Amino acid sequence: MMPILSRRILNRIGRLSTAAALVALLATPGVTQQGVAPIARYTIDASTTSGIAAMGSGMGAGLSMVFGGGGNKMIHTLDLRLGSTRAATPGAPKADHFMPTGAKLGKSVPLYTPTPGTATPREDGKQMPKDFQKPKGRLLIFWGCGPHAPKNQPVVIDFAKVAAGQVPPGLFTSGVNIPADWAISLANSKTYGEWPNGKDRKTVSADSSLIGEHRIAGNYSPEIKFSLAQDFLPAITGKASDMAGGATMLNWNSVANATGYYAWTMGFNPGPDGQANDMVWWSSSTTQNFGGALWDWIAPATVNRLIAQKVVLPPSQTSCIMPAEVKQAASQFMMGNLYAYGPEANFAYPPRPDNPKAAWKPEWTARVRYRSNSMWFINGPNMGGMMRGEDSSTAGQSEKPKKKCRGGLGGMLAGAAGVGC
Numbered sequence: 001m002m003p004i005l006s007r008r009i010l011n012r013i014g015r016l017s018t019a020a021a022l023v024a025l026l027a028t029p030g031v032t033q034q035g036v037a038p039i040a041r042y043t044i045d046a047s048t049t050s051g052i053a054a055m056g057s058g059m060g061a062g063l064s065m066v067f068g069g070g071g072n073k074m075i076h077t078l079d080l081r082l083g084s085t086r087a088a089t090p091g092a093p094k095a096d097h098f099m100p101t102g103a104k105l106g107k108s109v110p111l112y113t114p115t116p117g118t119a120t121p122r123e124d125g126k127q128m129p130k131d132f133q134k135p136k137g138r139l140l141i142f143w144g145c146g147p148h149a150p151k152n153q154p155v156v157i158d159f160a161k162v163a164a165g166q167v168p169p170g171l172f173t174s175g176v177n178i179p180a181d182w183a184i185s186l187a188n189s190k191t192y193g194e195w196p197n198g199k200d201r202k203t204v205s206a207d208s209s210l211i212g213e214h215r216i217a218g219n220y221s222p223e224i225k226f227s228l229a230q231d232f233l234p235a236i237t238g239k240a241s242d243m244a245g246g247a248t249m250l251n252w253n254s255v256a257n258a259t260g261y262y263a264w265t266m267g268f269n270p271g272p273d274g275q276a277n278d279m280v281w282w283s284s285s286t287t288q289n290f291g292g293a294l295w296d297w298i299a300p301a302t303v304n305r306l307i308a309q310k311v312v313l314p315p316s317q318t319s320c321i322m323p324a325e326v327k328q329a330a331s332q333f334m335m336g337n338l339y340a341y342g343p344e345a346n347f348a349y350p351p352r353p354d355n356p357k358a359a360w361k362p363e364w365t366a367r368v369r370y371r372s373n374s375m376w377f378i379n380g381p382n383m384g385g386m387m388r389g390e391d392s393s394t395a396g397q398s399e400k401p402k403k404k405c406r407g408g409l410g411g412m413l414a415g416a417a418g419v420g421c
Contacts, residue, residue, distance in 0.1 A: 095218025111193030267330020
């Protein structure tokens with residue numbers, strides 16, 4: 001099984017951009033125009049997920065799919081957050097988001113106000129858990145589309161040095177400025193509500209629609225009303241094809257209204273004991289960019305800038321060659337990941353004045369973001385074919401999937417997920 005600290009390093013990497021956004025200074029769009037912060041802020045993050053990530057909860061569901069299981073075609077998710085400068089009156093905080101009928105979530109969904117909990121323990125290495133294992137192995141970072149990696153690749157990161165606090169400068173973004181986005185949270189609001197939450201078990205269906213009138217009403221914020229013309233983004237699906245010389249062609253469908261694409265793969269090269277030895281990372285960026293904010297939601301203006309810097313692929317590009325050296329380094333198993341960044345809609349009341357010199361005091365602002373992402377096994381079934389109902393054992397594979405665990409990384413992943421073989 002993968003060393004515990006190695007998994008923690010990955011989890012921390014995935015959380016970096018979110019953590020940075022939560023502690024960043026809140027900068028609501030438009031407030032710089034001789035304005036003041038609104039009484040209420042509201043955000044909707046609308047996501048479309050396909051591939052392994054849509055197969056259910058945990059790695060077990062994904063492995064079940066590889067070894068012959070089925071799964072949903074794709075899922076929609078919503079993240080709703082309401083923050084206000086007001087206290088609830090009267091009584092306890094209460095707010096609801098009244099949806100259009102096409103959302104299929106009933107008349108409304110409740111925005112629950114969680115109880116402040118204890119602070120998350122620091123992961124600074126000063127208090128190691130009893131089951132601490134010294135990390136082993138390395139991280140090999142490749143980047144850029146093309147049949148072969150340049151001579152300066154890969155950049156090699158030693159996990160043991162990272163665990164000791166020796167994080168190389170520019171590991172996550174090399175010379176590229178991706179500002180941490182603002183987010184509404186319990187910490188930066190006098191009163192706060194969110195959905196999903198532990199009080200409501202509704203889920204968004206694959207055929208839910210956001211188009212229509214939306215209303216948010218509660219006892220700690222002004223009433224918020226706006227209409228959406230943009231629905232969830234379509235699903236994005238990836239396919240991998242072997243090329244002469246060992247390179248891999250990655251293709252994906254064109255996603256309507258996508259502002260740009262970002263592809264990355266992750267693979268492993270296990271040691272003789274089955275433990276993770278080398279972790280191999282590749283991204284479609286022309287510069288060394290490892291995760292960070294590129295895994296997060298990115299505003300259209302920032303996406304346009306990143307396209308100009310050749311960090312993000314333009315919406316007209318639906319393919320990218322992964323260098324042969326990447327697959328050679330990840331000898332057994334690789335997962336492909338695709339992000340289609342989407343549009344953003346912003347609303348405010350009263351609207352921002354046309355005169356930039358006029359004072360502006362909005363009662364509320366609202367932001368709606370869209371994104372589509374997918375994950376699939378490069379050395380396994382083509383998720384796009386499986387979504388179309390093709391046989392999971394023959395749908396556009398670059399290599400036939402192993403139906404039984406035979407040790408190595410496949411067995412390690414199965415064991416880690418607790419599904420066996």
